Amino acid sequence: MCNYTILLHPQASYTGLFLHQYDAVQQVIHQKRKKSLEEIRQDLCPVVGEMREIVSKDNHSLSSNSFLLDDDMSIPFSAEDIDMAIPAVDADDIELPAFLCEYPCAQFLVSHE
Structure with a gap:
């Protein structure tokens, strides 16, 4: 767990907002070295998971309009x-x-003549 040093400032609301955001970041990256790629894909990166599913569906369909750098015979x-x-x-x-x-x-x- 992290120890916080809170500085009293007239604009304490900013400090509270910072601590709230910092806690959220700590929750996301807590023990990231111990997580597998599958856990990161499913738990931490749902958007990446959805993109991966879309790309894999596109690769399996015959009429793919993929934006990836694949060989595309329609060019x-x-x-x-x-x-x-x-x-x-x-x-x-x-x-x-x-x-x-x-x-x-x-x-x-330099060319030598």
Whole structure:
């Protein structure tokens, strides 16, 4: 159990509010190292549990409109299309900023002709 040092202040209502919120936090994280992932998911994080259920239902359905980074065959372009759309850049054609050329540790970046 935690010991509190309460400072008397003209605005004691703030102190009471703080202690109430602090107690709530202590209740939530009490013995969190001893809790299993399943206990945390069910007891402490009901929203995460609901999201996990929704995602697992979406993954099992055939018409999934998932926002996750899964392979989605309904996207009208492929990774190869994206790769071909990006222009090829030769690293030798890029000039380093002047301030970077001054550092000896960055000399390996400077092209030697």
